[in-house]
Amino acid sequence: MEVNGDSNETVSPIEWYPGLQLTACLFYSLILVVGVIGNALVITIVTKYRDMRNATNYLLTNLSIADLSVLLFCTADGYQHLYGKDKHRLGTFMCRFSPFVQNATATCSVLTIMAISYERYIAICQPFKTNSLRLTVFHTLPTVIIFWIISCCMSSPFFIFTNTYSVGSTYNETITICLTQFHPSWSIWYLIPCTVMIYIIIAIMLICWHYSICSVLFNREALLRDNTIVTRYRRQVAQLLIVLIVSFFVLILPYKIWGIIQPQLSLEQFHRLGFRRHSLLIIITRLLLYLNSAINPLLYSIMSTKFRQSFVRLSKSCCPNAKERRSSPVLDCKEYLKRPVSVSGYRTGCNGSTSNAGRGSYQPINLNHQQEKEKKFLFVDASVTPVTSTAVELSKIIFP
Known part of the structure; x- marks a missing residue:
């Protein structure tokens, strides 16, 4: 304990828990690297592959943009x-920004999750109902812009x-700090409604929609x-x-709640809390906030087959394997375009043309309509958006 000679007031020493700084720095760095790479891959996949372009994936891309902004800024x-000893070294603009x-980004993320859930609710629970608010690819961009405008105005x-x-400072020097100072009335009329009420209302809506979705599926x-x-x-x-949704609310609400409680602490309450516990609370809430911005791409790759296949496809396009390229049926079709294949007495080329020359030893395979439809859905998103012509052509090449 240190003693202030002027007021004889005891003040807790400015000491960290042993190893806390290094451990927190390692976790920050790991989350930053994984989050930036993962969110960048999600944005690249949705913009590069045409079969991934639909309303739901565009909204997930907007979610990745919001998460990437948090990690970068x-x-x-x-x-x-x-390591700054409470000093602010990033300048006035970054202090505000x-x-x-x-x-x-938190407000835009919760609005985006609400839009994704609503789009899935309409597509699954009310597929034949005409709804002016139903999201499509053509309506997604204006919706995203409106979400960002609302979020920026509220923030x-x-x-x-x-x-x-x-x-x-307590170590006998004048330092520059970054501080948000609201008028006391703002805590009642702005801070609490915007940071708590909006999450409660949207959480109730999400519970109702997903209960209906689970009842159907x-x-x-x-x-x-x-x-x-x-x-x-x-x-x-x-x-x-x-x-x-569960991970979003579990990871982001502690930071939001602590952001409301911390400005209300008096100097006496702060000293009673102590520097160590106060710093530990700040580190834990920030770790959860940063983890929320990095975990979504991992969830996509674990739980979504289409995203997992797209990640593999992107990695193969960046580092192609010569053996896999030679064994690919589509590439074989392009390389041997002039070599027809004999099927049941007809000579068929890769472009789909046939000629009645010679007899083959293979019998034709009759696929019913449902099997053909299911195979085509392997390449397209089964959402409310129409099937793209490129995906249909690709399915016809692989399944003639």
């Missing part, structure tokens, strides 16, 4: 808190009321009779969204 505060980005007070100040009759590729894909998306 807000993790510097975490490192600064660990970082809390603005944290709140704007603008954090940019306005945050500033740098010069104060005396996971009831006993559907599990026993309806086991098509389309239904299995929809079950995967529903499970992914439920895990994504």
